[in-house]
Amino acid sequence: MRLITYRDALREAMAEEMTRDNRVMLMGEEVGLFDGAYKVSQGLLKQFGPKRIIDTPISEAGFSGIAIGAAMMGLRPIVEFMTWSFAYVAFDQVVNNAANMRYMSGGLINVPIVFRGPANGGVNVGATHSHTPENLLANMPGLKVVCPATAYDAKGLMKTAIRDNDPVCILENTILYNDKSEIPDEEYLIPLGLADVKREGKDLTIVAHGRAVITSLKAAEILEKEYKISVEVIDLRSIRPLDEETILKSVRKTHRVLLVEENKPFCGVDAQLAFLIQEKAFDDLDAPIARVSAIDAPQIYSMPLEKLQLPSPERVVKAVLAMG
C-alpha cells in the first residue's frame, strides 16, 4: 500500500491506461506544456509526447466535438475540461452528440470517451466557475456520471471509465486534489455503479457523493462523539449507474435518511434519491427523508458566505439533530 493524492491518483490512472492502450489520449486546455491547470496531467507530455497529450486552444465545443468524432472512429479520448463550468459552452457536443449517437444510429456507433475535470464551489471563484452539473448530466440517458470522493476511488473509477465503451463524465473536486488515501501497489479497478459504505452506523444513514462525503464523515464523527448518534455514511461514487441496493439496505437497517450534496437542491441528484427511497423503502422509514444541499442561489464569491452556502459538518449535524 502507499499513500497518494487524489490528483496523482487520477494521473496514474490515465498514465496506466495510456500505456495499456495506444488509442487512449488526453486533450484539453493546458494539459501538456503547462502540466495541467490543476497539475492533474503533470509529466504526461514528457511521458507520452504531443501526439497523445494534446494542448487545445480555449475552444471547448470544438475540441470536445473533435474528440467525439475521433471516438466514433474507435479512439478512446479523455477530454479535460479545466472546470466543468467551462463545459457549458460544449453542451451541445456532450448531450446531443456524445450521449445520443449510439441511440440515433440504432447501435451502429458508440462513443468511448471520458469527459473529466473539477466541478465544485468552495474556492471563491464565483457563480460562473462553481457549477456542479452531475444532475444535469445524469439526466441524459447515454451518459454515465461519476463523482469520486477519495484518491483510491478516483484511480479505480477513472481506469474503469476509460475502458467503458460509452461516454463517462468524471466530476472531480479541486478541494480534494491534495487529499491522500492509501492505494494498493497492484492494479485495481472499481466498477461503476458500486457505492461504498465509508462509515458503518446503526442510527441513521447519510447518502452523499463527491466532497459531500468528506463533509458527512466529519459530521458523523461529531455526532458519534458529542451526541452518541451512530451514522452510516454511503458514498455513491457513481451517480449513473446508481447503486440502489446499497442505499436501500442501509435504509432498512437505520430507518432514517439524510441526503447530502453540494449540488443545488431543485432537481438535484438527491431529489431522485428521495423518490427512490420512498418508492422502495417507504415502510422502513421512521422519519421523513431530510436533505442538506448547497443554498439555492448562484454561487456567492464572498469567502465567509460561500462557506455557509455549501454543506458543512455543522449544517449536517444540525440537520441530523433536527430529525429527532
Place this chain on the structure above:
Amino acid sequence: MRSQQMPLQAPDLKSAYNVTLSTEAAVNAPINQALKPEAKIDLLRQMIRIRAFEEKTVRAYQQGHIGGFCHTYIGQESVAVGTVSVLEEHDHVITTYRDHGHAFPMGMGMNECMAELFGKYTGCSKGKGGSMHFFAPDKRFWGGHGIVGGQTPLGAGIAFAVKYQGLKGSCLCFMGDGAVNQGAYHEALNLAALWELPVIYVIENNRYSMGTCQASSSAGNPLAKRAEGYGMNWAMVRGNHILEVRAQIRAALEYTWETHRPMILEIDTYRYRGHSMSDPDQTYRTKDEIAAYRTAHDPILLFQNILKGDKVITAEGVEKIEEAAEAEASTALDFALQSPFPPESEIKRDVYWEEDHPETKTSQGTLFFN
C-alpha cells in the same frame, strides 16, 4: 501553405446562377476525362434515384406515414452524387439533417432509408433516428446530424482519427449555408487548420437557411471566404453541374490527402421544396424563382442534356432509368409499409453498450430510472 484559392475557381455566385453549361476546365479535368460512358450514365442514374426517392418521401409524408421533420434533397442531387463519386475507399462522409441524398451514393439502400423514415424496425437506425439521422459507419457514412453545425467538429474529429492512426483519407463534412454562423463551426475550422486535419467542409449553399436568405443571415460574401481568417484554402463550385462538382471536389481531396490540411468548398445549389416538409414555402421566395431555377438550372436536366448531346444516352435510355428508379422507390415504400414498428423493448436498447452486450458488462447498479 499560404491561403489561396484553388485553380478551378468558379465564377461568383451571381454569375454561377446564370451559367447553364459546363466550364471547359471542369469537363476536361482528368477525373472527368476518365469517365466511361457507363459511368456517366451511372451518375445520372444516381441523381434520378435520389429524386425518385424524395418524390415518394413527399407523398408518404403528406399521407401521414412519416413524422416530425423531414428535409428533402430535391434540386441538390448533383452535389452529393458528384462529391461521393470521386471519393476513394479511405474517405469518410458526415452530413447534416438533409441527409437522404448522401445516403444512396454512399451505398445505403432505399429500403432501409424509407423504413427509417417510417419509424420501422427495418430502418437503418431501427427507427430510432428518423429522417435526420441516417448512419452507415460500415460504409464510412457517419450520419445525418440534427443540430445545425453540430456535426462540424465531428467531421474534424473523424479526420483527426484518420491522421492519428496514420491512415490515408479525408473526411468530407457537409453543411448548409445556415451553419456557417454557428460557433462550433468556427471552432472546428480553427482546430482543423491549427492541427492540419484532412477535412473538407462542403457548404451546400441552397441560398436559404430555413426561411432566411443569405443576405439576411450572413455578413460577408462568399461564405467560403471566411476560410482566409484561418489560413485555409477555399473554392466556389457551381453545384448544378455535376462534372464541375466532381472536378473541384477531387482537386480538394488530392490537396487534403497530400497536405493533411483542411479546406472549404462552397457549392451553389438550390432546393425546390421548403426547408422541411412542415415549411409551406410561401413567405420567403416566389414560385417564379423556383420555377425559373427548375427550368434553366436543374442539375439532372442539365447533365441529361449533356449526355444526350454527347450521344451517351438516348431519351428512351433516360426514361428507362426513371422508370427503374420509380419502381425501386415504390418497392421501398412497400417495404416500409409492410415492415413492423420496433417492439416496445427497443426503447431502452442502444442506449448503453454494456446493457446490450451483457457478456462485457463491468458496471453494477441501475442505469435506467423510473
